[in-house]
Amino acid sequence: MANILELRNINKIYGEKIKTQVLFDINLSFEESTFNSIIGASGSGKSTLMNIIGTLDRATSGEVFVDGRNISNMNKNQLATLRNETIGFIFQFHYLLPEFTVLENILIPYRIKHNKVTKEALNRANDLIEIVGLTKVKNNKATDISGGQQQRAAIARSLINSPRIILGDEPTGNLDSETTETVYNLLKEINREFKSTFIVITHDKRIAEKADRIIEIKDGRNHATNS
Numbered sequence: 001m002a003n004i005l006e007l008r009n010i011n012k013i014y015g016e017k018i019k020t021q022v023l024f025d026i027n028l029s030f031e032e033s034t035f036n037s038i039i040g041a042s043g044s045g046k047s048t049l050m051n052i053i054g055t056l057d058r059a060t061s062g063e064v065f066v067d068g069r070n071i072s073n074m075n076k077n078q079l080a081t082l083r084n085e086t087i088g089f090i091f092q093f094h095y096l097l098p099e100f101t102v103l104e105n106i107l108i109p110y111r112i113k114h115n116k117v118t119k120e121a122l123n124r125a126n127d128l129i130e131i132v133g134l135t136k137v138k139n140n141k142a143t144d145i146s147g148g149q150q151q152r153a154a155i156a157r158s159l160i161n162s163p164r165i166i167l168g169d170e171p172t173g174n175l176d177s178e179t180t181e182t183v184y185n186l187l188k189e190i191n192r193e194f195k196s197t198f199i200v201i202t203h204d205k206r207i208a209e210k211a212d213r214i215i216e217i218k219d220g221r222n223h224a225t226n227s
C-alpha cells in the first residue's frame with residue numbers, strides 16, 4: 001500500500017538562546033487507510049511531532065512528505081491550502097464555536113474552503129451528524145450539548161471536507177471511560193468506512209491497542225513500533 005505520509009530524519013529544537021532539542025531523528029511512514037496510535041510519557045514530544053505532521057509547525061531539520069509531496073519547502077499559503085484539503089484535526093479541547101449550532105460548527109471547515117455552503121455540503125453534514133449520532137441535537141448551540149456530544153461534533157467537523165489524514169491529539173482526553181470507548185469505536189468505524197488515515201495521540205494504552213499500529217515516543221525518539 002502507498003504511504004500517505006512520511007517523516008525523514010526529523011529533529012526539532014525549541015528556543016533561540018537556550019536551545020532544547022525535543023525530537024531526535026524521527027523516521028516514520030504511514031500507510032494509507034491505517035489507524036495509528038502515538039503513545040509516550042508527558043513531555044516526550046508527542047504533540048510536537050503531531051504539530052509537525054499536521055503542518056502547524058516546522059521541523060528544525062528533516063523532511064515531511066504528504067502524499068508524495070515534500071512540504072519542507074512550501075510557503076505558508078501553500079501549507080494552508082494543503083492542510084485545508086488533506087488534513088482534519090480533532091483536539092482534546094474541541095474548540096467548537098459556542099455561538100453556533102452543532103450543524104453550523106460542522107460546516108465551518110467547508111465554509112472556509114469554499115466560501116459558501118452548497119446543498120451537497122449540507123447533505124454531507126447531515127449524513128455525518130447521523131453517523132456520529134447527533135441528529136436530535138443538531139440545532140442546539142454547541143454549549144448546550146454534553147462533553148461527549150461536543151467531541152462527536154468535533155469528529156464530524158473534522159470529516160466535512162473528506163480529509164485523507166485525520167490527526168487527533170488526545171481526542172478523548174476529557175471524557176469518561178465509557179464515552180472514550182464509544183468515541184474510539186466511532187473513529188475506527190470512520191476509518192473503515194472512509195479509508196482516511198488516522199494518527200491519534202492517546203495516554204490510554206487500552207485504547208492505543210485497538211489501533212493497527214502503536215508508535216511509542218520516548219524522550220523525543222521513536223522508541224518502538226509494532227507495525
Ligand SMILES: Nc1ncnc2c1ncn2[C@@H]1O[C@H](COP(=O)(O)OP(=O)(O)OP(=O)(O)O)[C@@H](O)[C@H]1O
Binds near residue numbers: 040042
Ligand atoms: N513552544 C515550546 N517552546 C519550548 N519548549 C517546548 C515548546 N513546546 C513544547 N516544549 C517542550 O518540548 C517537550 C515536548 O513537549 P510536547 O508537548 O511535544 O510533549 P507531549 O509528549 O505531547 O506531552 P503531554 O503528553 O504532556 O502533552 C517538553 O519538554 C515541552 O516542555
